[in-house]
Amino acid sequence: MANTHPFVQHVGYLHTGAAGATTPDLVRYTDVNTDPTFIRSGGINDPVAVFDGSVIPYGINGTPTLLYTSVSYLPIQWTIPYTKGSETQSLAVTYDGGKNFTKLNEGPVIPGPPFPVTNVTGFRDPYVFQSPQLDHVANSTTGIWYTVISGGIHGQGPSQFLFRQYDADYRDWEYLGQWWHEAANSSWGDGTWAGRWGFNFEVGNVFTLNDEGYSNSSDAEFFTTLGAEWSEVPIIPQVSQFREMLWASGNVSNSPNGSVHFEPTMAGKLDWGVFAYAAAGKLLPATSQASVHSGTTVDRFIIYLWLTNDNFGTSAFPTVQQGWSSTLTTVRELSRGTISNVMNDYLVAGPASWRIASQDKSAGTVELVTLNQTIAREVRAAFVSNATRTITEPGRTISASASGYGNASSNDLNFAQSPSSKFFMLTTTIHFPAVARNATDLKAGLKILSSEYESTSIYYQFANESLIIDRSNSSAAAATTPGILSNNEAGRLRLFNIASGSANGSSSIESLALTVVVDNSVVEVYANDRFVLSTWVWSWYDESTEISFLHEGSVAVRFDDVVVYEGLVDAWPARP
């Protein structure tokens, strides 16, 4: 069975150990151990659990060195008072290339949030990084390591705590303050584009990107990815109702009191799927095995997201039927993206998940920048080159008058050929006429995993600028199997007005470039290099593999460049 997703028991990851895998090319993965845990709780520093961590590749004595959250007391959650000392940060090193990490025979190198900020909502997931830009701002020794630790403060709000390496053995870390703090339960703007900052941050990564990928040159900007935890009122102790997987970009400066400060300029959702969380990113240098293998000549920042399927332990997912309980999403590359020739109209106003980088007053346009996310080039290339079948569906324009399926305002057009399995990557570009923006009844997209018993709809609608995965009819088993969710998953995507370049002031709506990866019960929707929505779709019948166009409403749209690459890649060739 082909499968691109490295499955991890992430609940186990959090509570009894951390699992790992290696890959020579980002495409195929090998578990580090049969287990496949590389560190387990039960030591002096972590008697009850180990949480997330990150690796300094050439750390103590040049050895890969893991800085991780060692846990001494549970429960820990932002909804309950914090047990002092429950989360500390400790070191472990590997002598076998990461198969096993040996804990250092010493106490935590960061024994807690510094006095007096000890009443935290969380203090975990240390992310280590280097940054010449930060060296400059913080007046640090060049090449020193930093770590952000995610958490927050009761009654105040979520924070990233910044520390700086102090000695060659990484034994002491100098606290540089909460380089980023947001007010409790606040949001970026009205929350449309980046949800809520919530009450507690988790799994924060910090890195710098330019248009090519990872960069620490002067044109690069600071980005962070983060999880945000929040709840509607009343907050119920030990129930963290919502988690959002976000990103932000911003400026880093010295604040008046001398501490380093991160100030967002744009923020968004790293994935709109409610079960997509805990993005783990890392610098993948151009000199890495994978990059050399693929001929990539730039440094990249790649991320994996965790896709839980039991709503972080709260819902009754049929784990037994599934055989495993979580997955990682397809690996992505991040870069700073540009949207050029955007009409400078009401659509570009922020705060949003983009910012205006420059303005051409004479043309009446702006250039926007945002976070770009694309499937890692090797993986995308492998999906194409390794496809067992490549289906090219002719492009077509679908209008209300073309209706032949369902009611008069609905188009439901089967592909000439559909894949025979539930493993494929589908690409298409949808073009909208200018009138589409006000067509409140318009829905345009695809119906996948379809048969006479069930189907999943993926469509864009201007009414609320949303890309939606409608799972109401996704699984014939949903009615009888608890935990198979049938509610919509949705994300917000703005299609801008792009100057047409002909008459001044004329424009057209930005096209919607979709890539849909279907990996059995995991569906990932990528749009315009800046939107991702990943979720679970549990189609039940083997024959539910048909694909069709989806169109509703009175405005015609055109589908172009429709290709299905069937087969994907077996990401775990060594697994039985």
Added chain:
Amino acid sequence: MANTHPFVQHVGYLHTGAAGATTPDLVRYTDVNTDPTFIRSGGINDPVAVFDGSVIPYGINGTPTLLYTSVSYLPIQWTIPYTKGSETQSLAVTYDGGKNFTKLNEGPVIPGPPFPVTNVTGFRDPYVFQSPQLDHVANSTTGIWYTVISGGIHGQGPSQFLFRQYDADYRDWEYLGQWWHEAANSSWGDGTWAGRWGFNFEVGNVFTLNDEGYSNSSDAEFFTTLGAEWSEVPIIPQVSQFREMLWASGNVSNSPNGSVHFEPTMAGKLDWGVFAYAAAGKLLPATSQASVHSGTTVDRFIIYLWLTNDNFGTSAFPTVQQGWSSTLTTVRELSRGTISNVMNDYLVAGPASWRIASQDKSAGTVELVTLNQTIAREVRAAFVSNATRTITEPGRTISASASGYGNASSNDLNFAQSPSSKFFMLTTTIHFPAVARNATDLKAGLKILSSEYESTSIYYQFANESLIIDRSNSSAAAATTPGILSNNEAGRLRLFNIASGSANGSSSIESLALTVVVDNSVVEVYANDRFVLSTWVWSWYDESTEISFLHEGSVAVRFDDVVVYEGLVDAWPARP
């Protein structure tokens, strides 16, 4: 068998738990448990050991609250690199009046020495105290609790680290800096009066005394008792060659950088015995059961010292023969003592274990202050009132011509009556003529635990201003039993010239007021309320109970007020 000493397995105390006892009157003690441990290692914070601590009487929710050193990694010693996180400070509370302390279900309240001072030589033995004077100097909330933690910094020297309570639950402690630091291996003056500060401090207590005892009124002065660890060169890893049990008094002020600073004005030995260590002091209020019982109307500061008998684990003491391995010394009261009408001559120059409090230029005299140490009044009273026999030996003047024992220059005069046991308190006052100060051959004192086979000599000699316990003939078993030490124990005591009050400029040597407590194999020598020397003397034969005067040299001295109170008190009536 009568015995005043609460025996504790102090090695066990340090490594597997802490033992305790209660007393209604300072005289009789009851173990808190059959065990008699009240806290044991093995928890999340203290997996390998518990070290010393102290109790806030009305702590968390009004409950007695122990702040103690929780140990996660061993070995720990100033001679070796410090394992970060090996010593942390944690809380435990008691619900049964101290029989058992229950550890809080939270991490250490002080997780380590604050960054960047983490390369410590030690960080343990938190001593909690309140101090209106310190509240004033440190601009604290009135009545707040402080703690000093003893230790030092590699390459810099020993320190007391000062912290201040931050919240009602004692969960956080604010670091106020190293309120006291001394250069590595330095000494107070030339070291004559207070040994060496060494490399690492231990068991620091902090309190304020006036002439009556404990006081926090404005006339009181800061005192600290402390252990100092050092070694001759070369320093051998894991060998702490010397420990000194010291005291210091000084001024407390805000240093220019705003931190609180302790500056000694005088310092001395709390006990000159090399095996006397780890003094544990506490405020005994006038309202306490013991004070009410004895009619004491002043607050007192009382201390117990630990008397190891195997040189801190390094010598082969015959523990099996003895049946136990350490003891506590007789409880003492501390106060600020005054020596009045002291001639302002070369003898008063410091730095020393006294300081000049005032000067009378017309009389040519000064008033000195120092630390006074006396046997707790209840205990001394019990030794007197409970004596099974009281022997009054007539006073006498002994000169070289009185020789009848030994050689011509030696007097060795048996008491008319000696005790029939090895449990007694002996008092006497020895008067010296002015010529004694330059009589280099003069020795005057007592011979105790004496028989034809063995005896122990206790004498003062002006030659080096020392009070000496000569153990060279103390034990007939020494030659055949490893670990029975026969070397001298000695301490330095200056007898000042006291203005005689008659002709201006005339003076006499201060008399030597001795109290010797013999508790089988423990001998404690108290002199002039400001000198204590405690040690082990292992006399072997039951009949070695004779006492005689000791005099050598050409100058006559007079012994007065010679009384022996035989019997002492059974300090542990409940023990088998």
